[in-house]
Amino acid sequence: MRRRISLLAAVLMCLTALLAACGSGTKDAESVVKDLDKVVSSMESYHGKGTMTLNTGQQPLQYDVDVTYQKPNYYRIELTNAKKDITQIVLRNDEGVFVLTPRLNKVFRFQSDWPQNQGQVYLYQTLVQSILIDNSRQFAIDKETYEKDSYVFDVMANYQNGSLARQKIWLDQDNYIPLKVQVSDTNQTVMVTVEFKEFAFDAKPDKSVFDTQRNLSGAANKPSTTEPADEGAADAQEQTDPAATENGSTNGEQQQGADNAGNAATGTDAEGSTEQPDAQAGEEPAEDTMAPADDSNAGVDLLSDALEPLYLPEGVAFEKTIDIEFGGLPGVIDRYSSEDYDFTILKTQPADVAASTIKGTMVPLGFTIAELTGGEESEQRTLTWTYNGIQYRLTSGTLPEAEMFKVAQSVQGEMTK
Structure with missing residues (x-):
C-alpha cells in the first residue's frame, strides 16, 4: 500500500513539473x-x-x-x-x-x-x-x-x-x-x-511620410515602410511647409470674425472675449465679418449638412439660431442655455486654403483633433474643430471643460432641434 502511495506521489510530481514546463512562457x-x-x-x-x-x-x-x-x-x-x-x-x-x-x-x-x-x-x-x-x-x-x-x-x-x-x-x-x-x-x-x-x-518609414506638404497633397497618404532610396526624401523633410506660413492674414480675419460672432451670441463684448489665435498680430477683421447673412445660397448646401450635439448637460436646451456672415462666408450660431450653463456653437464653411499657428491646446476628440483656447486670463473658452467640411466653434464662459468635450464629441450625428 505504501509503495502504491509513493508511486502515485511520484507521478503527481512529474505531472506538476511537466505542466510547469509547458507554462514557462507565461510571465507575471x-x-x-x-x-x-x-x-x-x-x-x-x-x-x-x-x-x-x-x-x-x-x-x-x-x-x-x-x-x-x-x-x-x-x-x-x-x-x-x-x-x-x-x-x-x-x-x-x-x-x-x-x-x-x-x-x-x-x-x-x-x-x-x-x-x-x-x-x-x-x-x-x-x-x-x-x-x-x-x-x-x-x-x-x-x-x-x-x-x-x-x-x-x-x-x-x-x-x-x-x-x-x-x-x-x-x-x-x-x-x-x-x-x-x-x-x-x-x-x-x-x-x-x-x-x-x-x-x-522597426517599420523604417521613409522620412517623406512625415513631410507636411506631401501629406497635404496626398503624396504621403500611404506610409512607406522602406528606407529612403536617396537623399531627396530626406531633403523633403527639411523643407518648410509653405502652406503653414502663407495665407495667414486670411485665416486671422476668419478667426477674429468668428470670435466677434460668438460674442454677439453670448452677449459678451470684444474686451471680454478669449484671445484667439491668428496668423499675424494686429490683424483687423473685415467690415462684413459680423454682417447678417444675405439671401445668397453660397455655402447653404454645405451648412445644411452641419451636425447638432446629441449630448447636452442636464437642464440645457436649445434656445435659438442666428444666421451670420463673416469673412464673406455664411455661418450660423446655435445658442444653448440653462440656469447654470450658457454656450454657443458657431458653424461655418472654412476657406479653401487656410493656415495658422495655433496657440491653444490640442484636444483629441477621437474622430478629430480640436483646439482649446482661453480659460487663463479670461473665463471664456473656445473649442474649435473641423469635421466633414464644417468648422465648429463651441464657446462658453460657464461650461466646464469636461462638459465641453462631451458636447463636442457628440456632434457626430443628425438631430432635429
Missing part, C-alpha cells in the same frame, strides 16, 4: 512591466493599422487608424471615416505639430510638445506609459479572445477628457504588440475601442 505582471519598459526605451519605430470605434453618440462610429512613429519625435496619425470620406492627419516633424485636412487643403500648426504632454489611445508609448505609472494596475491572461494567449492590463486612463476613467490593454504574449484597447467612463461603459489589425516594430 512584474516581469511584463519590466519588459515593456525596455521595449519602449529601445524602440526605433513602429507602424500600425486598425479601427477605432467611438460610442459617444447615439450610434457607434468607426474610423480607420493608421499610425507611424520614428525615433526620436516623428509621428503621423491618419484618422479616416470611410463612410463620409473624411480624413484628418496629425503630424509631428522638425517644423512642429500640424493637423491637416487634405480634403479642405487646411493646415493648423500647434505650439505644442505633443504627444509628450497628452495621451493618445492609438499610440504605443501612451499605452505602455499608462501601465508603467499605475502601481495599482490589474493583470490577467486572456486565453479566449485570440488564437494565442494575450496579456491584459486594466489601468487608469490618463486623457484630457476627464470622463474617461480606465482602460484595458491587450498585448501579444510573444512580442508585446498591442492587440486591443478599451477605454471606459466612470460608469464602466466602454466609450472608445481600438483594435489593431497590423502592428510592427
